[in-house]
Amino acid sequence: MRVSLSSTFELDNGPGGSVSVHAETIADIMVSLTERYPNFEQLLDRGVAVSINGQIYRDDWTQPIPADAEVFLIPRIEGG
């Protein structure tokens, strides 16, 4: 599936963009990006949330991802 990145994130070719991964859950995405991109760990430390079809998931990496879902990595936010 395609995983799009918010333009606040940079992997190896500038801000934003998208990458293709095999994933059934959020954890799969995180593992495969960590393996592929040395600086992804740093992004994770700064906080990453995952938007699946417009719904934002911050913590639950077991969340299954439907095959044709729109998947976006966005900054993890905090509230007041």
Place this chain on the structure above:
Amino acid sequence: MSNATLVSTTVNGDPVQFACPTDESLMTALRNRVGLTGVKEGCGTGDCGACSVTLDGSLVCACLVLGVEAEGREVTTVEGLSQDGELHVLQQKFIDHAALQCGICTPGFLVAAKTLLDRNPNPDETEIRYALAGNLCRCTGYDKIVRAVQDAAKDMRKANKKRR
């Protein structure tokens, strides 16, 4: 405790004695020495009204009164509002109208509102708003507080009529 002075006073109808330093506020004395933590400290400078009490019937910020000034006087705090195990009408209306969220300002509002209604049983909205302007609330936008006071005033007037 340097320069402590023994103070004999009446708090919520009960005789009370406490010793406090001369420069200690009545707010601190009531909280720390009399154990009435319903008197809240929001600022300590008279700007928020959370420590509102009455001193000989007149509404004051306890943070702007010295503890030693209470000698021989009568102090009423929020703890003195409910009588014989029954909530004061204002207290009940604050709960019913959801007029509190965090509740830290509530004791001060209740004391101020009671002082208002004792003096003016039928205040209009503007009078209520100005009478409560010395009490800051950051949660409610005052809407439900004003409504609770209006409703309490109505009930209190009805009860007074019946008594007569």
Place this chain on the structure above:
Amino acid sequence: MRYATPASAKEAAGMLSKEKGAAFLLAGGTDLLVKLKMGMVEPDLVVDIKRIPKIDQIQTSAKGFVIGAAVSGSMIGQHKGLRAAWPGVVEAANLIGSDQIQGRATLVGNLCNASPAADSVPAMIAAGAKAVIVGPQKKRTVPVEKVVQGPGKTCLGKGEVIEAITLPKPEARTGDAYLRFIPRTEMDIAVVGVAISLKLERGIVKKAKVALGAVAPTAVVVPGAARALVGSKLDEAALEKLAAACSAACNPIDDKRGTVEYRIRVAGVLAKRAAKIAFQRAGGAL
């Protein structure tokens, strides 16, 4: 800190004059306790004058009113005679802080704190109020405008205590008013304050006194503003002259409460509005 409750003004004056350390008078305490809390003062002695007999009373006589040094704002607000005679002074006194502050704050305290922004001071000046000062030796009476000499500074000598404020009985067809500007509706310190007292004769302003607050190191009397009113029926031209004179008399500072420009401008605006209220209170028809 020692705490004393003298039984007379003279005794209070004696205590203050003998004290070698930092001594402070306590009446309403709405300024003193804030300074204590913020560590701005460290008193060795506090003299609470509230136990002095009659110091918390308003006395009325043929000459006018004597307002004791411990009379609170709410007591002033509830005094019918005072409200009828000097509504401007009463509204100024009642503008000081919340109901909670009103339960304690006094005219004398407002005066002695010597803040440029004190609400009651311009109103007292416009009304011709005087301060009754008791010293260890002698007693003297000073017009209110002579009491404050600068921010935090008064004419009181060591040991001197203001025992009361006197207000004359107003002449017939006199009206006074005080208006101030604050950003909120309550709880703020005046950004600008304007007090006007005037006397009418056959619908024309015969005498006037105009005083401004929060626009200079002390409250300022503006004779030019009074002159603008005298002889007029408060027509637009007179009001414009009044506003110009008030603005010209301002010598304000930029601070967290307002800018120089804003204070100058609003002093004129409020002067016009206050003049109209005073005029109507004096029986004038606009």
Place this chain on the structure above:
Amino acid sequence: MGHDQKYIDKKNYEVVGTRFNRPDGIDKVTGKARYGADASAPGQLVGRVLRSPHAHASIVKINVSKAEKLPGVKAIITSADLPDLTGQDQGLADILENCMARGRALYDGHAVAAVAAVDEQTAAKALKLIDVKYKKLPHVTDVDAAMCESAPVIHDRIITRGIEPKPTKPSNIAARTQMGHGDVEAGFAEADVVIEKSYKTEQTHQGYIEPHACLASVNPDGTAELWVTTQGHFVFRNVCASLLGLDIAKLKVTSSEIGGGFGGKTHVWVEPVALALSRKANRPVKLVMGRDEVFRATGPTSSTSIDVKMGAKKDGTITAAVAEMRYQGGAFPGNWAMLGCMTAFACYDIKNNESIGWDVVVNRPKVAAYRAPSAPMAAFAVESTIDELAKEIGMAPIDMRLKNVAREGTLAPYGPTYGPIGIEHTLKAVKDHPHMRAKLKKNQGRGVACGFWFNIGGQTCTDLNIGVDGTVNLTLGTVDVGGSRSSMAMIAAEELGIPYEQVRANIADTTSLGHNDMTEGSRGTFSSGMATVFAARDAIGVLKQRAAKMWGITEEDVIWENGQAIATGDSHGNLPPLSLKEIAAKAGRTGGPIAGHNEVVADGAGMGFASHICDVEVDPETGRSTIIRYTVVQDAGKAINPDYVEGQFQGGATQGIGWALNEEYIYGDDGCLQNPGFLDYRIPVCSDLPFIDTQILEVPNPLHPYGIRGVGETSIVPPLAAVGNAIANATGVRMSHAPMSPPRVLAAIDTLEHAS
């Protein structure tokens, strides 16, 4: 997440959606409720903090010897008594350095030392005896000034993130963020009208009435207790344990009643200091901040400077939008501008949009989240500009908003596509609202503005224990900041089918329940509501099992309805139902205590949208604005207890109004805060406001069993622009600097008059 989809469309609620009194009401109206400063411990000491009087200074030397000798002083700490986290996790190191300056004071009010003494007087005296030698350094407090080449650099370690090629020199710019989609150049080329404007917003404080307060007690064996006013005691536990090297399980944190937070009590400030003092003194230490300390050293939100450019066609279609936003995070880097970027255009479907954010450090207190953090400032700029655009093309602003409104399927400016959202519903409700047709008088004007906030979920854990008399203890871990205990009790009652009064909701301490994230991001009712539903269903499972045992039938033949177990199937039809009470009474004999539990990551919080209507009257001679009518329309997903949903709407709107009109941090040339008190930091008072009308809309959140969306924060987002738009309509003057205080409005009116 295993919630049951069929409940999303649950229509017939018995308890939920009605109005019940809160369980903590009586304690709070009688003065019995215990807040942060209301606890005491045997032998407790008084803690006080010494703070920097300088905006930026090297701490050359701290001499505590005189203070230490003062009788009654039991402990003094400086950064030397705290772990040095330099080179470790920078986030934690920043938190600790903010709690206690290390080598440098970074803002007026930065803590430099702390004492614990036998009483208030001694502690105050001790502070004066601590001799700190400072060497003043150049400072900068303004966000734009801090970005200049010539500005003093506050942290040598800050190299701007998000710029290619990577800068080689340190600066005050922590990060650059960019997001959006489409081709903005092409979008502007399509536009018939383009408006470009710059805005500024001043720094504001959450202004909770209860100052930070805690009571800390650390034993020599490393066990410790902390009583504290906080939005999240589990998070405070973890953070304090990490900062001080304590074991998480050995630190018991109890959240007191909380006297307001609004984001400001999501961060630790004095708590690690109190713990460190207690550890050193070996006695409990109570530390309560003064109001001036709260303003000088805790939680404000960013001040900002924002440029917006938007273009539209004559038919009202917004073709392109660009925003460049500069947010200061105080003395430590944050991601506040990024949040501004994410929210700025979130209410609209704009084909070509771009947001650029600059996160900047200055010599001010470390910024904390404040109710929908960063969104109100961005909304002020964008919503003001939309009104200007509408005016330019001669369209009603409400129609222009509706024309461009975001819907399910719209691409959000931060990337993903929206699910079902309620912004269009709120705008339509505004358009139909009688408020919009009310007549205005001279010098009065009306403004409308929209607002967005994400809302968040997070880790949550809830226990539900049924007593032998059938009453229910609901044990929650999300701090109740605004009446959520009543909502949770209502949800439990709804699920179990019992009266509300039969449920008692409590907040557990950290030793009595699993981890819970903070009450932040409007997550309290959403998350704990979800966990409560599941815990109740878990308990129902047990209840059914016990009923089956009592009847001697199989569990499959038992259903739960209206608070009782009912036996089903042909052979059991004649068995009388067993009520929760009856089952509970026999619990000891049927298998022991009856309880339900749930641990969940409550994700999928559902976006919050609101539209506000504001009427103001402006005094053209003084520039003073009075709010004469105000209406909040917001999507709540599902309102559990409407009283407290309305309360959130009204409170948020009022904070926004305060920001719009008068609230601001005022710094002197010396970099010191000039108004650290409620006298001159002017939050709205009762007489400043009219009643705040509310309208709750319910566009269910498909990811919550009851359809709940967070409601706490969104309502602070629209007011700045709603007030600004109303002032513009009353005076013809567009205010671009918030707060729109009387001097600013009068100056703007003058400028307009001079121009014409």
